[in-house]
Amino acid sequence: xxxxxxxxxxxxxxxxxxxxxxxxxxxxxxxxxxxxxxxxxxxxxxxxxxxxxxxxxxxxxxxxxxxxxxxxxxxxxxxxxxxxxxxxxxxxxxxxxxxxxxxxxxxxxxxxxxxxxxxxxxxxxxxxxxxxxxxxxxxxxxxxxxxxxxxxxxxxxxxxxxxxxxxxxxxxxxxx
Numbered sequence: 001x002x003x004x005x006x007x008x009x010x011x012x013x014x015x016x017x018x019x020x021x022x023x024x025x026x027x028x029x030x031x032x033x034x035x036x037x038x039x040x041x042x043x044x045x046x047x048x049x050x051x052x053x054x055x056x057x058x059x060x061x062x063x064x065x066x067x068x069x070x071x072x073x074x075x076x077x078x079x080x081x082x083x084x085x086x087x088x089x090x091x092x093x094x095x096x097x098x099x100x101x102x103x104x105x106x107x108x109x110x111x112x113x114x115x116x117x118x119x120x121x122x123x124x125x126x127x128x129x130x131x132x133x134x135x136x137x138x139x140x141x142x143x144x145x146x147x148x149x150x151x152x153x154x155x156x157x158x159x160x161x162x163x164x165x166x167x168x169x170x171x172x173x174x175x176x
Contacts (some may be wrong), residue, residue, distance in 0.1 A: 068108035086130035
């Protein structure tokens with residue numbers, strides 16, 4: 001019986017051996033290229049190219065993972081940095097009146113299943129799950145008022161508990 005369990009456990013692990021790296025840990029700043037980033041982290045959800053030739057790639061890891069990694073490549077095509085942007089520091093960079101594309105470029109896209117439009121308020125709400133400063137799962141919302149063009153943000157820490165009823169740490173992942 002034990003050998004059958006080991007066999008099935010192994011069969012579940014084998015497909016993951018070829019999976020993309022979650023945070024690009026093995027990429028070398030200053031030398032890795034965009035092709036190497038994509039080979040290791042997978043295809044980005046979004047890509048922006050600036051006038052100077054630098055490139056920004058977005059890697060949202062939700063809904064299961066509470067991280068979004070922004071990869072910055074210089075005009076020379078070499079890796080400058082990889083950073084988890086779902087942090088309070090990045091959230092504080094969202095100014096009142098910010099456009100949706102500015103928010104996405106700063107912290108990446110929200111998960112579609114967490115997007116809501118409240119017709120009575122003419123308000124669009126985007127939500128991200130992230131690891132807060134206490135290493136607990138939290139929610140960050142950006143609310144776009146279509147009438148006034150104002151943007152506001154909210155933070156909350158819902159009572160996320162595991163199957164055993166315990167509150168679990170969510171695992172901060174830092175970039176380079």
